[in-house]
Amino acid sequence: MNAIDKTRSSDINLGLLLETLAVAGDLPLVFRYDGRPVRPGYHVTEVKAGQFSALDCGANPEAWAEIFVQLWDIDEGNRTHMPAGKFAAIIRKVSEHVQFDGSARLTFEVSDGVQPMQLYCASTPVIGDDAVYIELIARAASCKPRDRWLAEQTQAATCGSANAAKCCG
Numbered sequence: 447m448n449a450i451d452k453t454r455s456s457d458i459n460l461g462l463l464l465e466t467l468a469v470a471g472d473l474p475l476v477f478r479y480d481g482r483p484v485r486p487g488y489h490v491t492e493v494k495a496g497q498f499s500a501l502d503c504g505a506n507p508e509a510w511a512e513i514f515v516q517l518w519d520i521d522e523g524n525r526t527h528m529p530a531g532k533f534a535a536i537i538r539k540v541s542e543h544v545q546f547d548g549s550a551r552l553t554f555e556v557s558d559g560v561q562p563m564q565l566y567c568a569s570t571p572v573i574g575d576d577a578v579y580i581e582l583i584a585r586a587a588s589c590k591p592r593d594r595w596l597a598e599q600t601q602a603a604t605c606g607s608a609n610a611a612k613c614c615g
Contacts, residue, residue, distance in 0.1 A: 447523070449576070450614070451586070453490060457552060457567045457568070458552060458567075458568050458569065458570055458571075459548060459550060459552055459553050460513050460537070460546060460547075460548050460549075460550055460552050460553050461548030461549060461552065463552065463568065463571060463580075464503070464534055464537060466550075466570075466571040466573070466578070467530040467531065467533060467534045467571070467578065468529050468534065468602060468603070469573070470510050470573045470578045471529060471530050471531025471534065472529055472530070472531060472575070472608055473529065473530050473573065473574075473576070473577050473578050474527035474528065474529060474577040474578070475527060475528050475529065475530040475532075475533050475578050475579045475580070476527050476579050477517060477554070477556075477568075477580050477582055478565075478579060478580070478581050478582065479519075479554075479556055479566055479580075479582035479583075480530045481580075481585075482583075484519045485519055485520060485521045485527050486521065486526050486527050486558075487520050487521045487522030487523065487525040488517055488518060488519050488520065488527070488528065489517070489518045489520065489522075490516065490517060490528075490533065491501050491516045491517070491518045492514070492515075492516040492555075493513070493514070493515050493516070493536065493537060493540040493544070493546070493588060494513070494514045494544065495511070495512070495514075495544050495545065495546050495550065496511070496512050496513075497509075497510075497511050498511075498512060506594060509548070510550075510551055510553075510557075511547040511550035512551045512553055513546060513547075513549065513550045513551070513552050513553070514553050514554075514555055514557075515552070515553070515554050516554075516555045516557075516563070517554060517557075518558075518559065518560065518565050519556055519557065519558040519559075519561055519563075520558065527577065530578045537573055538574045544595070550570040551567075552567070553565055553566070553567060554567070554568060554582050556582065564584065564585055565584070565585040566582035566584055567582070568580050568581070568582055568583075569581040569582075570585060573579045589610060614615055
């Protein structure tokens with residue numbers, strides 16, 4: 447039985463992130479989450495990589511690589527947003543000790559020190575005139591039976607019929 451690839455097409459991977467940051471190393475790197483930017487004093491507190499293998503409730507094997515980057519969203523002194531090149535250097539430093547798969551799913555763990563850590567996926571970085579911007583989107587948990595049921599409900603609503611499978615094929 448083949449394993450299901452858990453990488454979502456909307457997720458960026460570490461390779462794409464580092465390629466983008468390489469061309470804008472001097473610009474500040476500003477992450478946005480929950481409708482606001484991280485504070486200028488944010489820290490990268492941990493970077494870790496994992497290989498996961500699982501079996502879902504339908505007995506389907508799953509396998510994926512994932513890299514987690516922890517951001518601590520705090521104000522600290524008169525700091526400014528971290529330059530994109532510094533962020534890339536932190537990742538490179540960690541890669542000297544931890545094996546990274548450049549195509550691995552990328553997850554950001556963010557906390558302001560008060561709220562619990564929340565999980566986010568990252569949108570494609572946007573290079574502006576004054577900074578590199580990365581929008582972090584809350585990472586939703588997946589449950590295959592629920593996901594299939596939601597897809598059926600969406601299809602039924604689109605077709606306007608309880609017999610969506612018959613009308614939409």
